[in-house]
Amino acid sequence: MTGLSKRFGAKVVLDGLDLTIAKGQSIVILGKSGTGKSVLLKHMIGLLTPDAGTVEVEGEDLWGASRSRRDEIRRRFGMSFQEGALFDSMSVGENIAFPLKRHTQMTPGEVRARVAECLSLVKLHGIEGKRPSELSGGMRRRVGFARAIALKPEVLLFDEPTTGLDPITTDVLARVMIDLRDRMNPTMVTITHDLKVAFEVAERVALLDRGKILVDLPPREFEASSDPGVRAFVQGDGSEDAESGLPAEAAV
Amino acid sequence: MGLLETVGRLALDALEFHGRCISLLGLTVRGLFRKPFDGRALATQVVRVGFDGLPVVLLTAVFTGAVLALQTYVGFKRFHAEAWVGSVVALSMLRELAPVLTGLMVTGRSGSAMAAEIGSMRVTEQIDALVSLATDPVQYLFVPRILAGIIVLPMLVVLANALGITGGYLVAVRLLGANPVVYVQNTFQFLSLNDLWSGLIKAGVFGFLLTLIGCQQGFDTTGGAEGVGRATTAAVVLGSLAILVSDFFLTKVLF
Structure with missing residues (x-):
């Protein structure tokens, strides 16, 4: 992604963001709520059109391509959504x-x-006939993972896979993600603000702040970074936001 | 200034709505000719709009025919023209009441359901999930619903015509004592095939409009559960208005 910019009304969400992800790499993008992490992820698969800048997949501009070509590129991606986004008119199997x-x-x-096979890869068995409404939050997300990997994609995108789940279910999901990474060796982009998950699944950890990638480092270096933004995030220090009167969360 | 601003905003909203409908219609037409064509989804929608909507539509038709016969009989009796009640009921049902009332009932029942279903899909990211699975959401969601509307509405109107005329007959003959032979004779004496066709053409257009607007309102939903509620209401209001306004122009063109 080069020079990626996106605004919603007066709010600038992405501001000339540059990010390159190598094939087969697992990157986690961290950031406070409302910093535009999901917006960034949605640009990667062409769910949102950038105001400026380009999104390239192996050198091919996603928005320079025809609609059918864009769909072909999308088939190489699998995306898991925050709440699973399962089609509630269909069963799990469907x-x-x-x-x-x-x-x-x-x-x-x-x-x-x-x-x-996809269900077993996410450690679920025999639930093909169940409706999404019959599943717990963690199971819904795992079924979302299973749907995302059905076409054996080269790139897996995870949007807040563990947000709002209990620690045990979070750990189960993190293990499933690591297992998928090891078995399928995909390029993996995970959006989260869960540091434990981030350090477990990532080869690179990036921090998104004010529309730009502030820091982009391997997990251990990220954890040890002296950058004030990273320190505030790692230590959960919100004093700067509280003093500036800025809302800690902004809906995007 | 306030008034001008309001008028300006309303005009812009109206232009935006029409532009959006035309744009989505273009995408729907393109989706119609692109593979894969989902025959199963079309069949599901035909059942939902048509078969499931039958009781409401038929009840509406039979009571409309009945009340029309009752009112016309009372009025026509004043100048001894009660023999023509059957003609008036049949002509009114075929040319106007069956297509318009069927359209309005299906808008309330199916147009709103489409807006609510697609709106819920929008706010729970299911439409984003469709795109991420390389599926054109307009083709997947709009094409079967709009085709179902165009196919099913004329079928419902044929049945509504029959039930409306039957309702009128029952009231006129059984309740008011009209001569059954004369009533039936007068019912069909002045009907032409054009009366039936024009009603069916109207029904097809209404089916197209109410499904397009239902889908569009759902597709453009913003703002969570409240937004879904707004979309559902707007689908009924705008769908009904579209039917009533287009009815005038269709009548002007078709007769």
């Missing part, structure tokens, strides 16, 4: 089978086998 039925020539038997 959710995971959705991309397989639309984009492959698999037979019904092959689709069923792939659905079961």
Whole structure:
């Protein structure tokens, strides 16, 4: 991503952001709530159009490409959404089978086998017939992971995969993510503000602040960084925001 | 200044709404000719809009025909023209009441449901999930619903015509004592095929408008649960207005 800028009304969310992610690398992007982490992730897969700047996938400009070409590029991505974003009119099995039925020539038997395989990769079994409303928050997200990996994508995007979950479920999800990383070796981008998860799954940790990548370091160096923004984030120090009167959270 | 501002804002909102509808319609037409065509989704929508909506539409039609016969009979009796009640009921149902009332009932039932369903999908990121799965959301959501509206509304109107005429017959003959043979004869004597066709064309247009507006309102939902509520209300209000306004112009063109 080069010079990426995005504003909503008067609020500048991304301000000339530059970020390059190597193939097969796992990067975690940290940042306070409302700093535009999800907006950044949505630009990577073309869910949002940048006001300025470019998003390139292996040198190909996502927004310079035709619509059908953009869809072809998207098939190389798998995205897991904050609350799972499962289609609630479908069962779990139908959710995971959705991309397989639309984009492959698999037979019904092959689709069923792939659905079961994806569920087992996220440590779930035999829940194909359940409705999303019957699942807990953690299970919904894991089913979201399973749907995201159905087409065996080269790039996996995780949007706040553990937010709002208890520590044990968070740990289960982190283990699933590490397992997916090790088995599939995808390029992985994770948006979170959970430091434990970040340090477990990342090869690089970046901090997003005021629309730019403030720091981009390997996990240990990030943790030891003396940058005031990193220190405030790692130590959970909100005194600067409180004194400036800025809201700690801003809806984006 | 305040008044000018309000008028200006309303004009801009109206232009934006029409522009958005035209733009989404363009994407829908393109989606119609792109693969894959989801026949199962179309069948689901046909059942939801048509079959599930049958009781409401048919009840509306039978009571409309009945009340029309009752009112017309009372009025026509004053100048001894009660023999023509059947003609008036049949003509009114075919040309005007069946398509318009069916359109309004389906807007309240299915247009609102479409806005609520698609609006919920928008606020829970399900539409983003569709895009991330390389699926065109307009093609996936709009095409089956709009096609179902265009196909199903004329079918419902044919049934509404039959039930409306039957309702009128029952009231006129059973309740008011009209001669059944004369009533039936007069019902069909002045009907032409054009009366039926024009009603069916109107129904197709209404089906198109109410589904397009229902889908558009849901698709452009913002602001969580409150936004879904607003979209649902707007789908009914704008859908109903579109039917009533277009009805005038269609009548002007078709007759």
